[in-house]
Amino acid sequence: MVELFSIPFFTFDAARSVPILATASESADSSMVLASVLLSLVVVYLASKIGGELCARINLPPVLGELVGGVVVGVSALQLLVFPGEGIAAENSLIIKFVELTTTLTPLGASAVFETQSEVISVLSELGVIILLFEIGLESKLDELIRVGPQAVVVAIVGVVAPFAAGTLGLVYLFHLPIVPSIFAGAALTATSIGITAKVLAEIGKLSSTEGQIIIGAAVLDDVLGIIVLAVVASLAKTGEVQVINIVYLIISAGTFLVGSILLGRYVIKPIYENLVGEMKTRGELLLTALVVVFILSYIATAIQLESILGAFAAGLILAETSQRSKLEKQVIPVADLLVPVFFVEVGARTNLGVLNPMNPTNREGLVIAAFLIVVAIVGKVITGFTVFGQQGDLKKLAIGVGMIPRGEVGLVFAGVGAESGVLSSSTEAAIIMMVISTTFLAPPLLRIVFRDPEPTASETSEAGG
Structure with missing residues (x-):
């Protein structure tokens, strides 16, 4: 399995210690690899657009459609896009079979082509999540993160600590899962999807309310804390053991x-970037120079045993302070449209929902784990609303907690990292995916309900009439 967030095009297969490009040239016909990759991308983009469009039409986040589209084309259903491991081989891939039927690819060479094609898609997926975290950082405002009120800080901290502790301890002591997978699953419970909550709050006219401002501020902080948690647990997954000193x-x-790169960025990278871009005369100077910053910081994060996504997020925060922010946001969109769907569809394609089939007795533990994670995910966020202090009047604390429930794309990042690192079992990975889907589907209608003004009582109506 490809090591997640390695340097693009120099990723190494841990089992064979052979670079991808070397594998393509020495073990597989490069033209057949290209053919299979092209077909894989056709499947990825069709799955992401069809799924996204369907979800958008029923007022659900398109990212959920990309995930479900991946599930449909992946190992759980059509088996168009599958990856080596757990009994999956070239003969299980319909794409490889189609290439065999329509080209000169032989069954003997199909295995090497399948492995290399899967590695290339995985690398594109890794690039996609780097761009995704860069976008999240670019859309965040550092000054707003610094200015968020103490109420939002408390909500964010409780919203990270409570579900993480309850999820991890429950999986270890109730389900007797190993400590590292338990920590990873617990960490997946910490996320909050600011995009989903903000969209619903805007639709019901509550975005500028006190509750809305606390939710948005806490969700932004949750993103920062969650990314740090993700970087820590992903690094733990590499060593396979938990040591206090290492943590x-x-x-x-x-x-x-994170702090050092932001300070360096504000006083060094930012002025250099703006001056350099201002002097360039060639096309793409804004975007390509930004990607250089993203990849350098991502490399540094990887080199010090963190995750490249932390560097990508830091790069986004840095470049968000430049005068070119608006132009850069627009120019990054096509790159994100090209690469980010590969990540979400791959996460869905790798998810084997068959491990949650209740008819199979061996799957029942996975179903129970999924139910446990969903309960912890909801309760662990709902209680955050009741930690708000210093607010008077009719503040709807329940609404604040409900607004923190959806995991959305952030939760999927956790699931994807866990799947790529190999630390999660199929049942645990599927349980996390079910938790993400459930909380993301439940949050919008619940948020509308808790913000709904109560119907006046008969006495209140008569008093108003009198």
């Missing part, structure tokens, strides 16, 4: 890297 080192290094 402390990772937390300190993640925080130091």
Whole structure:
């Protein structure tokens, strides 16, 4: 399995220690690899657009449609886009079979082509999640993160700590899962999808309300804390063991890297970037220079045993402060449209929902784990609303907690990282996916309900009439 977030096009297969490009040239026919990759991308883009369009038409986040589209074309259903491992081989891939039927590819060479094609798609997926985190950072405003009120800070911290602790401890002591997968699943519970909540609040006219401002501020902080948590647990997954000294080192290094890179960016990278872009005369100077910053910071994060996504997020925060922010946001969109769907569809394609089939007795533990994660995911966020202090009047604390429930694309990033690292079992991975889908589907209607003004009582109506 490809090591997640390695340097693009120099990713190494941990089992064979052979670079992808070397594999393509030495073990597989490069033209057949290209053919299979092209067909894979056709499947990815069709699945993402069809799924996204269907969800958009029923007022659900398109990203959920991309995930479900991936499930449909993946190992759980059509088996168009499958990946090596757990009994999956070239003969299980309908894409490889189609290439065999329509080209000169032989069954003997199909295995090498299948492995290399899967690695290339995985690398594109890794690039997609780097661009996704860069976009999230670019859309965040550092000054707003600094100015968020103490209420939002408390809500964010409780919203990270409570579900993480309850999920991890429950999986370890109730389900007797190993500590590292339990920590990873617990970490997946910490996310909050600011995009989904903000869209619903805007639709019901509550975005500028006190509750709305607390929710948005806490959700933004949740993103930052969640990315640091993700960087820490993903690094733990590489070592396969939990050591207190290592955890402390990772937390300190993640925080130091994020703060240090932002300070360096504000006083060094930002002026250099703006001056350099201003002097360039060739096309693409704004976007390509920004990607250089993204990839350098991503490399540095990887080199100090963190995750490249932390560097991508930091790059977004840095470049969001430049005068070119609006133009850069527009120019990044086509790149994100090209690569980000590969990540979400791959996550869905790798998810084997068959492990949650209740008719199979061996799957029942996975179903129970999924139910447990869903309950913890909801309760762990709902309680955050009741931690708000210093607010008077008719503040709807339940609404604040409900607004923190959806995991959305952020939760899928956790699931994708866990799947790529190999630390999650099929049942645990599927349980996390079910948790993400459930919370994202439930949150919008619940948010509309809790913000609904109560019907006046008969006495209140008579008093108003009198």
